[in-house]
Every structure is written in structure tokens, then in C-alpha cells.
Amino acid sequence: MQTYRRVFLSCLVFLLVLSCPAYADVPNAPALTEFGGKTVVAGQTIYTNNNQQGVAQPAVLIQGSAQAGTTIKVYKSGSLVTQTVPAQIVVAADGKWIATVTMATGNFNVTATASSQSGESLHSEPVSVVLDTAPPSISVTVRQTGWRTNQKYMNGQNNMYGIISDTQAGINWQTATISVRDLTDNEQLAGTQEHDATSQIDFYPTGGWGVTQENTHQYRITVTVTDKAGNLGSNYREYIYDSVNPNAAVITHVYDQGTWKPYTSGMSVSTNPPKLKGTVSPVNYIDQGPNACLIFDYRFYPWNRSYLTTDNGKININTGEFVHEWTASQIFQQGLTTIQLYTVDSTNLYVTTNVQLNFTYGTPLPVALPSSPVLSSLYNTVGDERQVIGSPLIPDFSGLANQMSTVQTIRIFNAPQSGNDWIGSGYNYSIEILPSGQQYQNTLGVYDPGEVYCDGNDNDRYDTGEYFLDNNSKGVSNGRSYSIPNFREFQFVTGTMYLKIAAVNQYGGSTATSLGRFHYRTTPPDIQSVELNPVTSPYMSSANKPTSITAYVQNIGYDWATFFYGMNQSVSKIEVLDENNNVVSTNSTIWTYLQSLRYQGTLNVSNVTFQPQKLYKVRVTARDLMTNQTVEDMYTFFIDTLAPQVVDIIPEPGS
Numbered sequence: 001m002q003t004y005r006r007v008f009l010s011c012l013v014f015l016l017v018l019s020c021p022a023y024a025d026v027p028n029a030p031a032l033t034e035f036g037g038k039t040v041v042a043g044q045t046i047y048t049n050n051n052q053q054g055v056a057q058p059a060v061l062i063q064g065s066a067q068a069g070t071t072i073k074v075y076k077s078g079s080l081v082t083q084t085v086p087a088q089i090v091v092a093a094d095g096k097w098i099a100t101v102t103m104a105t106g107n108f109n110v111t112a113t114a115s116s117q118s119g120e121s122l123h124s125e126p127v128s129v130v131l132d133t134a135p136p137s138i139s140v141t142v143r144q145t146g147w148r149t150n151q152k153y154m155n156g157q158n159n160m161y162g163i164i165s166d167t168q169a170g171i172n173w174q175t176a177t178i179s180v181r182d183l184t185d186n187e188q189l190a191g192t193q194e195h196d197a198t199s200q201i202d203f204y205p206t207g208g209w210g211v212t213q214e215n216t217h218q219y220r221i222t223v224t225v226t227d228k229a230g231n232l233g234s235n236y237r238e239y240i241y242d243s244v245n246p247n248a249a250v251i252t253h254v255y256d257q258g259t260w261k262p263y264t265s266g267m268s269v270s271t272n273p274p275k276l277k278g279t280v281s282p283v284n285y286i287d288q289g290p291n292a293c294l295i296f297d298y299r300f301y302p303w304n305r306s307y308l309t310t311d312n313g314k315i316n317i318n319t320g321e322f323v324h325e326w327t328a329s330q331i332f333q334q335g336l337t338t339i340q341l342y343t344v345d346s347t348n349l350y351v352t353t354n355v356q357l358n359f360t361y362g363t364p365l366p367v368a369l370p371s372s373p374v375l376s377s378l379y380n381t382v383g384d385e386r387q388v389i390g391s392p393l394i395p396d397f398s399g400l401a402n403q404m405s406t407v408q409t410i411r412i413f414n415a416p417q418s419g420n421d422w423i424g425s426g427y428n429y430s431i432e433i434l435p436s437g438q439q440y441q442n443t444l445g446v447y448d449p450g451e452v453y454c455d456g457n458d459n460d461r462y463d464t465g466e467y468f469l470d471n472n473s474k475g476v477s478n479g480r481s482y483s484i485p486n487f488r489e490f491q492f493v494t495g496t497m498y499l500k501i502a503a504v505n506q507y508g509g510s511t512a513t514s515l516g517r518f519h520y521r522t523t524p525p526d527i528q529s530v531e532l533n534p535v536t537s538p539y540m541s542s543a544n545k546p547t548s549i550t551a552y553v554q555n556i557g558y559d560w561a562t563f564f565y566g567m568n569q570s571v572s573k574i575e576v577l578d579e580n581n582n583v584v585s586t587n588s589t590i591w592t593y594l595q596s597l598r599y600q601g602t603l604n605v606s607n608v609t610f611q612p613q614k615l616y617k618v619r620v621t622a623r624d625l626m627t628n629q630t631v632e633d634m635y636t637f638f639i640d641t642l643a644p645q646v647v648d649i650i651p652e653p654g655s
């Protein structure tokens, strides 16, 4: 203790002797009273743009007080700011000083010192400053919920808002406004606004959206807001309301065998893929007017479409003339085909033009369902869903294809749900049909056209090594008939399996026709639990015998297809058996669907006379609509007249 005291005292003496004489003449710390036009209030942050919105390095006016005659230095977060006017800030006789200090914007502290020949004062109390000259960022959106956003031409918009942000000072939400003006009528629309104080301000027109939907009127949505530093931001978006469909394109000519021929609906054409010439009017460039600007054929996926636009020059902007060509691989099917051309305007309103052409050659027409077997007689059918009960063997199919002038191959195959593709493994038969009148070849032990084969490599033709069914009694082709015996004995797979039929020729494939989704399962229902009511113990007293029995059953399958995987409620049942396996219950079981293919069965046994000192069995029969069945009779219970004493009765194994 003595030692510490001595050290402290000697320090104090040292300070008094060496520091005090100089310290006495150093000026007091100055005070800051104004910064960037705002009065300094102790403990409050100053937000200011110094009335210099948009200036990156504003010259900020700073005022304060200090000892007269001293020189002021201004510091920004502890660093001396040298770009000041005047270069030397001398405090006037009234103790006031004023300076203009150029500094970068940002969030910082400002302090000042006063200096004399005796030295520099301590720093003034720091003033927290957000110096911000950047206006808020604003984007304006007009949209139709779930559809179009920020188009120049709008139809049915029902959402107008501004998204606002400010990275430095933050938004002064009291100043936020959103307004809509009908520029065509030169009038402001009445409406209310609502902001979330975070990022968004919405506009709601008084009287509903109809006032923002006058045809051909141009509207301007304006959003304004200032940030906390006083920078004003404003932005707007304009749209033109358009409710008028474009005119449909008119086809005038079809290119056929080297010349343009006048188009008539249903005309015969040899050139395939086709080439069409037509006009549409009035037209405009995309986003330059409310009229037609785009034509395409809807049938192909977007990335395979040819888009004719005014902007790409494929629709003549002056005459509205266009020529529609398809790519070499886009061959249309033989026979009468309807091509649907869409004509679209800048608002995305559209009309269609149906062009009917009768192609003398092309890809095959889709094949109808096989005529044998009649699938709906062979399977329970709900729409396109077919229930396989019993033999899982896929049947033999035969039927008629469309008459073609060229060889066509009929394929029946295991397919994915959508599209025309096939799965090249498992069930996958093909057969060639020669044009009518041609004689099939019959070469023993060798594949000939007209014999069924498995196209294992999916190349639409027979290759050496692929399985085929030798059939050497083929006659003359009628151009239509096919027969596809399941000579490889493929079976329906457990679960579901799609089969489709399609035709292929040298020009390509037809769309595939679905034979159906075939449902096949062999998993029996699962009996989950059996409960006696009202007692939970398997040992019952005759005074407290069961009045009902409940069983829970879980079927296996897809719960959206209860028509196939559900319970067969007329066969499924709960029964009570006595010790001689005689059924003693007489009521029917009531089944309730509990969703997810789960069922509750209830048997009322209040009318059963249970004999004391007897063992009873519950037998549950659960059968699904696919005929899979489970029977369990392991649950037993005992009617006990001597309840407290009978503690050593052993239930049957598994009960």
C-alpha cells in the first residue's frame, strides 16, 4: 500500500511541474452549432444533404463558437479535413466561426479543435452526421397479377406499386407518394396509397381498376419520396391500355412444287413441310403500337417455333406481308391437317387462323386403339386408367392403321406419361405394314417385313439379332392390318405402366395414342390393428362384454385411385368365432374410409350372446379391389366370470 501511494504522488508532482504551465494557455475546445444547415442537438444524428443533392463532394457549411482569435480545425471521424474555406478559420471577436468544408458523403462523426500559439485544444463533442446527397432509388411497376408485368401495352392490369430504397440516410416514408395520371385525358386519377414503411408503396384507384383501363389511353404512374437527408427521388412508368385483339392473319398462297398457288382451305399440297404466304393488317413493331406484331405456329414447343415478327423483318412493316416456312424436320402428317397460326399484338392479345392443307405425303396419322382385345372389356376402366386383375401378361394386340402410300411401322411400347417418346427396354414391339396390294415375303427362319420384332435399339427398323416372330404365311397386304402377339410374354409391371401406339415412316413419327395407364398390384392389404370396445384388455368379464369390434386396414397403392386400390367393402368383413370356429356374429361390418387408402371397419356385436369362461376369436378379411386379400384370426379374447382370480390364462400365440 505504501509503495503504490508513493508512485502516485511522484506522478502528480511530475504533472504539476512539467504540464501545468503550458496547459493553462491552450484554448478551450470549440463548440459545433450548425452542420449542413441543421442545428446541432446533443445526442441526435444530423441527416443532411446540405442542399446539394447529386453532388458527390458537397461543400458543407459548418458553424460554431470558440475563443476569439483562435484557429479552428475540422476533423471527420478523427482525420483533419484540409479542404476548407477559408483556408485558415479564425474565430471572430464575437466568438463565432463559420467554415465551408468539402467532404465526401457518408456516415461519420465531426469534431473541431481551436488552436493558439500555446497549442491545440481538446476536440469538441463529436456530432454524428449522415451526409447524403444521393436521392432514393425508385422503381415503378404495373402488372397484371399472374400474367404481364411492365409492358408498354397492358390489358387488365390490377397492381401498381413503387419499390423504394435508400442506402445512406434511409427513407422518410411520410413523404412517399404514388399517383396515376391519365395522360390522354390530362387528368389525375383519384386513389389511395398504402406503404409498408419498408420498401413498397401501392396505389388503389378510387372506384376500381376500370378507371385505369380506358382503351388506347396512356397512363403515367409516378412515385416520389425524399430520404431523411432531404434528397428528392422521383420515377414513373407509362403504359397504354389496349383491349382490342389484333386482326387475324390471312393466308393467301401456299408454295407447292415450285410455285405459289392461291390458298383454298383443304387444298392438296405435295411440298412438306409447307410454306405459306399471307398478310396481316394493321401491323406495328413490337412495343410500338397496339396492333399485330408477331405470328407463330403453336403446335411446336417454343424453342422449336419460327417466330415471324415485324422486328425481325419477317412481317413487312409497311404491307403486313409475311412468308411462314417450317424447318426441314418439321414435316406435317399425311392427309388433312389443320395448322393453327397465332397472331399476337404488343399487348399479348391474340387471334388464331386455321389453315387446312391436305398433304399427299407426310408423317403417318396417329393410330387408333387396337380393335382387339377391346380393352374396356378386358379391364375395369376409369377414363384412361385400366385395372389389371388376374394374369399380368400383356395381351396380344391387333387392329387397323391408317391407309398410307408408303411403308409404315406400327409400334406398341412401354412409354412415359407425356410426350411421344418410348422407353426402349421391356415391352417394345414393332411391325411393318406394306402399302396395300404388296405381297409380304415369307422366308423361313429369317426376318421379313410384316413379322413382329422387338426394336431393342429403338431405331424404327429390324436389326440382326433383334427378337422376331417368324411368320411365313403372310399374304398380300391390305395396307392397314397389324397383329402384335406378345411372343416374348412381357408382363405388366407392378404399380402402373403406360402403353402407347404410334406409327413411323420414312418422314418421321406420328403422335402416340395412349392405350392407357395399366394398374397392377399384388400386395395384399395390411390389417394394422383390432380393438374391442369398450374394453382394451383381451380378458373380458361377462358383465363388461364387448359391444363392438373395430379393425384398421391399410391398402397398398395410389390413394388418388381408390377406384382400383380401395377396399372391396362387400367382401371385407370382421367376424367373431367361438372355440369350435363357428361364426357367432351376425351383423354386417361397416367400413369407413379414413383417407390415404386406410379403412376402419366396425362390427356391432351387442346382439351376440357371449358365453362365460369361453375363448373367442376375431377374424378379419380384408380384400382390395385388385383382389388381393389378407385374412387374420389371431386376435382372441376370453369372457371371464371370475375376473380378479383369473390372472394366469395364457392368450393364444400372436394374440
Ligand SMILES: [Ca+2]
Pocket: 132, 133, 134, 135, 136, 166, 167, 168, 169, 170, 227, 229, 231
Ligand atoms: Ca439518399
Ligand SMILES: [Ca+2]
Pocket: 242, 243, 244, 245, 246, 290, 291, 345, 346, 347, 349
Ligand atoms: Ca391490340
Ligand SMILES: [Ca+2]
Pocket: 441, 442, 443, 444, 445, 446, 447, 448, 451, 470, 471, 472
Ligand atoms: Ca420369315
Ligand SMILES: [Ca+2]
Pocket: 454, 455, 456, 457, 458, 459, 460, 461, 462, 463, 466
Ligand atoms: Ca432396331
